[in-house]
Amino acid sequence: MKVDGNDMRPIWFDNKTSTAKVIDQRKLPHKIEIVDLPTVDHVIMAIKEMLVRGAPLIGATGAFGVYTILFENRDNTNIKNNTDQCNNLIQSECKRLKNARPTAINLAWGVDRVMNHVLKEQGYDAKMNAALEEACFIVEEEAENCKNIGEHGASLIEEVSRKKQNLTDKTVNILTHCNAGWLATVEYGTATAPMYVAFDKGIDIHVWVDETRPLNQGARLTAWELGKHGIKHTVITDNAGGHIMQHGMVDLVIVGTDRTTRTGDVANKIGTYLKALAAKDNNIPFYVALPSSTFDWSIKDGLAEIPIEERDPDEIRYIQGLDINGKITSVLVPPEQSPAANHAFDVTPARLVTGFVTERGICKALESDILSLFPEQFSTQSRHL
Missing domain, CATH: 1.20.120.420 (translation initiation factor eif-2b, domain 1)
Structure with a gap:
């Protein structure tokens, strides 16, 4: 990029x-x-x-x-x-x-x-x-896979754009969580790849960027990426997502994933599950973009089988930024003696996922649909039954 x-x-x-x-x-x-x-x-x-x-x-x-x-x-x-x-x-x-x-x-x-x-x-x-x-x-x-994810996923944004052509506000508003851009992949990104393709085609898009605590990968990285590409975006607090969905300010949610089961359960940065719940309650499509390398073909139950990393609590306790003197520094937020817990990921059940955007196309969050795109994994399925 x-x-x-x-x-x-x-x-x-x-x-x-x-x-x-x-x-x-x-x-x-x-x-x-x-x-x-x-x-x-x-x-x-x-x-x-x-x-x-x-x-x-x-x-x-x-x-x-x-x-x-x-x-x-x-x-x-x-x-x-x-x-x-x-x-x-x-x-x-x-x-x-x-x-x-x-x-x-x-x-x-x-x-x-x-x-x-x-x-x-x-x-x-x-x-x-x-x-x-x-x-x-x-x-x-992986770079080629992300490029293909972008081409397939852009069709979702184009579809929303067509539906809004007769409206006063034609902007397609997309919400994303964490950073699933080229910084997290090699090129193009997963969740952001469709955004880059749609923008480059001239579609009017705007991205709501969750800050994504505790390390602010959205506010620091996704906002930086989108800004460098010239894409309109707004950084929001993690908990603002439900509010803007309720008020019709989101057309589409696209996120990435760190591990996805063959049945469609999705492990992604902590807070993704809450976005999926809000999207479901407001009838907003919730898509997950990923290359085939991120599917774990050996497991079926994400809640039971995906290990959830617990990281250093200081990532919760301290926040990093640029001070008034132009120096990158960290400051303590809670009381010094207060304990903190830092669960890095959560699992979004397949029932809350509208579909997956992969290098081979788009499918529903169903094992049968996933395997229809990756039929060579049927042999993997038989080994784990």
Whole structure:
């Protein structure tokens, strides 16, 4: 995507340093800082501390992490000359990578996909080349998937626009939660991809951007993205969504997801469930945009089977921003001794989801409809019955 006229992605491979580089998203929108990931510990830190976040981006980062295992040990002759020892190291470090964050299924998907390619190779250099090739392929594949999500999802916005052509106010008002834009993926985004396509086609759109506490990914990241693209948007408090839906100010809700079951239950940033309830009560379509890599084909009950990450309570207690002197700083909000709980995600049941927007098209939040788009997953279904 373009930022001030320059092409930018949240992750890329630097041929000069032979390592992956990422934007430190903790510093946005006030500062663009690039971080190098030369070791597995750096990759794990980037994922845990949310320098990178968003399911597809976490998956891509984990994929590069497998290459980093080999790059980091390239001068270790014991590892290079002993295939069994090398493979054991790869599997052990991949397990560490996958444990960096629990909810987004893309992390395990990306790590396992590259690891399986690497373990088939015999020589060390062949393993390292295979890891880099597959990681780069995953990055480009996810970017293409998000582009297709945008094309399919734009049809939903176009349909609303057509219905409003005879009205005085023709603007299509979309509500989104958290950040499911290009910063959370590689390009285009998931929830935002249809917005970019519709806007570029000349459709008049406006986006309500939930601030998304506790880390304000909506207010910090989604608003920054949309502003850079020239899309009209308004930042609102998380709890304002129901009010504006009641007053006819929302035509469509589109969100992303970190893990979705084959039956249509959706894990997304905390607060998504409340938006879905409000949308249902006000007869507003509620769509979830995701690439196939974010489906967990092995589970059916989201409430029972999706692990919900609980993060550091200080993310609740402190809030970050730019002070009057232009310095990024954190301030304490509640009483210093008050405890806090920080559940990072919630699960929205399939019954509240109007449909999914995927790289292969749009479907209902039903197992049969989902599998009709991804028939190759029928074999996965049979293994988990």
